[in-house]
Amino acid sequence: GKATNNENDPGSYNITVAAANNCGVEAKTYFTLTVAANKWCGDGIMQPSFGEKCDSSDNVATSPADSSSLKQYDCTIDDCEFKGGWCGDGKCGSEDSTYSVDDIEVCGVCVADCGICVYNISGNIIDAMTLLPISGALVNLMDSADVVVQNTHSDANGDYSFIAGRGVSYKVTVTKSGYADGYSGFFVLNSDVIKDFALAGSGVGVARIVLSWGVHPPDLDAHLTFNGTHIYYSNFGPKNGAQLDVDDLVSYGPETITINALVAGVTYEYYVQDYTNCGNSPYGGGTTAGARVKVYNSGGIKIKEYNSPGAGCRWTVFHMTDEGVIF
DSSP states (O other): OOOOOOTTEEEEEEEEEEOOOTTOOOOEEEEEEOOOOOTTTSSSHHHHHOOOOOOGGGGGGGSSOOOOOTBSSOOTTBBBOOSSTTTTTTSSSSSSSSSSSHOOOOOOSSOOOOOEEEEEEEEEETTTTTOOOOOEEEEEEEEEOEEEEEEEEEOOSSSSEEEEETTEEEEEEEEOBBBOOEOOOOOEEEOEEEOOOOBSHHHOOSSSEEEEEESSSSSSEEEETTTTTHHHHTOOBBBBBBEEEEOOOOSSSSSEEOOOOTTTOOOEEEEEEEHHHHHTTTTTBBBOOOOOOEETTSSSSSEEEOOOBBBSSEEEEEEEOTTTTTT
């Protein structure tokens, strides 16, 4: 017969071989068989107890989906011990209590098997005035310490994407020459996330006001009133130094109003109206929940940001003096 090395049962064994002929005469012989543990690279078995690291670069998994008992994720060729568990084995961590979870499945905070411990962060970047996609924008994924953990650039369609660890707090920042920077708030990644950005161009006269919102209600409207002038969807302007650049009718926005020059002696009022549920009436069962307003100065720097309080047909966001002071 043929004996093979067995890592699970090494040691020395006494072997007896017996044979008998047709007349019943029996003969026996004895010898010792030594079964050695696998200790060499190339045997396809990881053995950290013998100091073995990787058999080859084939033992380094490039993604959780690629991980197995012989291919470890989040390691390098110089540090790739098999420690009893792998991404995709249906468990969070190791069957062997001598190794810690973090040593085996490093996917952010391992609250589930590493195979389902990463999610997508993606989005689209457009010009807040023209609604055209912005390509080549630098997109940074940052952790809670404001350290960049990944970065990429938006493609020709303005799209970007990351794959990141579950259970970790992140934020996304966007920069592009000629535009004000874009920022998301911090969020904990427990599912796929979409973060879209509408960047306001720099170089306006006084201010650019950008309204964005969610799916519902489909139609929110931006309004700017001052000294008898009303800038909104029925009066784009330009008039008395202000204009509505974009009117969005089907969710998300953005709607952008630009103030190119201030009129002396007047006070400006900016408000958001739920046109879907209320028309132009300030009364009724409407909502501006999920709406966000950002105000940028002439240099494209964001100077104010407001989040809707929720219920109500009309949300009065801010007032501005003839000197540009917002209150």
